[in-house]
Amino acid sequence: MTLTIRDFTPADAEAAAAAHRAGRPHLVLTAEVFAWLPEHLPAAQHYRTFVAEIDGRVVGSVRCGRVIDTSAEGIAYANGSVLPGFRRRGAFTALLATAERHLAEHGATEVHSWVDDEPEARAFAAGRGYREGRTAHFARRDLTAPLPPVPVHPAGVELRTAADFQDDPYPLFVVDADAGRDEPGEVDIDRADYQDWLDGVWSRPDLDRDLTVVALVDGSPAAFSAAHTDGESRYWSAFTACRREFRGRGLATLAKVRSLHLARAAGLTEAFTSNDATNAPMLAINERLGYRRCASERKFVKQLTA
Numbered sequence: 001m002t003l004t005i006r007d008f009t010p011a012d013a014e015a016a017a018a019a020h021r022a023g024r025p026h027l028v029l030t031a032e033v034f035a036w037l038p039e040h041l042p043a044a045q046h047y048r049t050f051v052a053e054i055d056g057r058v059v060g061s062v063r064c065g066r067v068i069d070t071s072a073e074g075i076a077y078a079n080g081s082v083l084p085g086f087r088r089r090g091a092f093t094a095l096l097a098t099a100e101r102h103l104a105e106h107g108a109t110e111v112h113s114w115v116d117d118e119p120e121a122r123a124f125a126a127g128r129g130y131r132e133g134r135t136a137h138f139a140r141r142d143l144t145a146p147l148p149p150v151p152v153h154p155a156g157v158e159l160r161t162a163a164d165f166q167d168d169p170y171p172l173f174v175v176d177a178d179a180g181r182d183e184p185g186e187v188d189i190d191r192a193d194y195q196d197w198l199d200g201v202w203s204r205p206d207l208d209r210d211l212t213v214v215a216l217v218d219g220s221p222a223a224f225s226a227a228h229t230d231g232e233s234r235y236w237s238a239f240t241a242c243r244r245e246f247r248g249r250g251l252a253t254l255a256k257v258r259s260l261h262l263a264r265a266a267g268l269t270e271a272f273t274s275n276d277a278t279n280a281p282m283l284a285i286n287e288r289l290g291y292r293r294c295a296s297e298r299k300f301v302k303q304l305t306a
Contacts, residue, residue: 001054001055001089002053002054002055002056003052003053003054003089003090003091003094004052004053004054005050005051005052005053005094005095005098006050006051006053007048007049007050007051008034008038008048008049008050008051008061010035012034012051012058012061013031013032013034013035014031015051015057015058015059015061016031016034016049016051016058016060016061017029017030017031017033017034018083019058019059019060019061019080019081019082019083020034020061020080020081022081022083022084023084023116024081024116024295025294026138026140026272026274026294026295027272028206028228028229028230028234028235028236028272029206030205030206030230030231032205032206032231033204033205033206034049034061036204036205037049037063040199040200040203041065041199041200042068042193042195042196042199042200044066044068044196045065045066045067045068045200046065046066046102046103046106047063047064047065048063048064048065048099048102049061049062049063049064050062050064050095050098050099050102051095052082052091052092052094052095054086054089054091059082059083059086059091060080060081060082060083060086060091060092060095061080061081061095062078062079062080062092062095062096062098062099063078063079063080064076064077064078064079064099064102064103064111065077065103066103066106066107066108067112067187068191068193068196069180069189069190069191069192069193069196070187070188070189070190070191071188071190071191072187072188073107073109074107074108074109074110075108075109075110075112075187076103076106076108076110076111076112077111077112077113078096078099078100078103078111078112078113079113079114080092080095080096080099082095092124093128096113096128099111100302100304103304104304108304109303109304110301110302110303110304111130111301111302111304112133112186112187112299112300112301113125113130113299113300113301113302114136114297114298114299114300115130115297115298115299115300116295116297116298117135117295117296117297117298122298122300125298125300126300128302129302129303130300130301130302131300131301131302132298132299132300133186133298133299133300133301134184134185134186134276134277134278134298134299135276135277135296135297135298135299136274136275136276136277136296136297136298136299137274137275137277137283137293137295137296138272138273138274138293138294138295138296138297139272139273139274139275139286139291139292139293139294140270140271140272140291140292140294141260141270141271141272141273141286141289141290141291141292142269142270142271142290143235143260143263143264143268143269143270143271144264144269145290147257147260147261147264147289147290148257148288148289148290149257150254150257150258150261151250151253151254151257153254154249154250156217156218157215157216157217157249157251157254158215158216158219159213159214159215159216159254159255159258160213160214160216161209161210161211161212161213161214161262162207162209162210162212162213162214162224162226163209163210163212164214165209165214165221166209169198169202170194171220171221172202172214172221172224173192173194173197173198173202174221174243175221175222175223175224175241175242175243176192176197176201176224176239176241177192177197178241178243178244179239179241179242179243179244180192180241182244183276184276184278184279185276186299186301204228206228206229206230206231206236207226207227207228207238208227208228208229210262210266211227211229211235211259211262211263211266212224212225212226212227212259213225213227213255213256213258213259213262214255215251215252215254215255217246217251222242222243222246222251223240223241223242223243223246223251223252223254223255224240224241224255225237225239225240225252225255225256225258225259226238226239226240226241227259227263229263229268233267233268233269233270234268234269234270234271234272235260235263235268235270235271235272236271236272236273237256237259237271237272237273240252240255240256240282252282252285253285253288253289256285256289257289260289271291272294273286273291274297277296
């Protein structure tokens with residue numbers, strides 16, 4: 001057996017995406033996005049994808065980079081997977097070590113990694129110096145089943161789509177940046193940059209602006225529900241955001257329900273989402289909308305040494 005770790009090339013996109021999704025039907029990340037990420041994320045992230053080859057076949061990958069939308073120093077991430085039939089051969093151990101070296105070379109002192117909430121995966125992370133942290137839950141919704149009706153709009157509220165903001169998405173960035181500060185997590189997301197958002201969020205090829213619904217209050221965006229799709233049948237609720245001063249009015253639910261209706265009308269059949277286990281309000285909203293838990297993952301964190 002010959003194991004090789006090398007840099008990702010666009011030709012690896014299909015194989016890398018297949019390894020990412022293997023055994024994880026709740027993950028909606030396409031080969032197109034794998035190919036897009038290295039050339040479009042902000043340079044300050046020092047983003048890299050590495051792939052593992054066994055006897056010339058790409059069997060796994062890891063995506064890594066610096067976290068730049070926080071004032072905390074030295075935070076980075078590394079997430080990846082190997083095809084089930086090629087595990088226990090050292091491929092992901094080598095991928096992770098390569099990612100850690102790359103991140104350390106660019107000033108990272110702490111690496112965060114999401115791991116399947118399964119005993120084997122958790123033991124793997126712990127055995128490589130990672131400590132266990134918070135939990136997130138995935139949920140699935142059958143879009144062919146009846147959907148709840150779109151709630152009646154409160155006075156002064158209008159629903160539009162992100163496509164209506166194609167020429168000037170800055171108002172959506174404002175909503176995203178404000179809501180991001182309250183996202184549960186070990187890292188405070190408190191340093192939002194508009195150009196970075198344009199490059200890494202707004203320009204993603206899987207962001208469906210026609211399905212991303214924005215709730216406006218008196219003409220100003222107050223909340224949105226962002227939608228990613230695989231271009232075929234699957235829908236991912238990327239981020240539901242609401243500005244602080246507009247919370248408690250049902251705007252997030254309104255946007256989410258309308259987005260689901262648009263997704264079904266577009267022919268999509270499955271919807272997926274993920275929430276931190278401590279985010280009780282969003283977990284409750286998704287439960288009411290018919291989402292049912294289908295998987296979980298754990299955050300693991302490692303301190304890097306020189």
